[in-house]
Amino acid sequence: EYIDNDIPTGAVEEFVEMCHEQIQMQMGDEQEDSKKEIVKKDGCYCIPVKIFQEWYDESPYRRFPLKDLKEALKVYGYTKCNTGRLDYTVAGKGKVIALRMDKLEGEKNE
Numbered sequence: 001e002y003i004d005n006d007i008p009t010g011a012v013e014e015f016v017e018m019c020h021e022q023i024q025m026q027m028g029d030e031q032e033d034s035k036k037e038i039v040k041k042d043g044c045y046c047i048p049v050k051i052f053q054e055w056y057d058e059s060p061y062r063r064f065p066l067k068d069l070k071e072a073l074k075v076y077g078y079t080k081c082n083t084g085r086l087d088y089t090v091a092g093k094g095k096v097i098a099l100r101m102d103k104l105e106g107e108k109n110e
């Protein structure tokens with residue numbers, strides 16, 4: 001696969017880093033698991049689309065179209081998606097953006 005938009009690789013990596021920080025803040029909150037909106041499933045942090053949209057809206061990366069950003073995350077292997085989609089469906093949670101834990105943790109260790 002190749003990427004067919006103008007989002008620089010560095011911007012994608014920075015956006016992923018920002019998401020990772022948000023995940024760590026939210027996962028660290030003292031909420032019971034049933035109340036947590038971000039869940040770990042299938043080796044991914046599953047972020048509800050609504051929350052992902054909020055992170056995007058509040059970030060400096062909103063100058064890039066959200067669809068292009070999600071496409072870049074998929075092409076670079078940061079997300080797990082259903083076939084032909086840019087999101088992932090989790091039973092009981094609905095549509096989520098599934099960021100792969102191995103990619104997020106790997107970025108930190110390199």
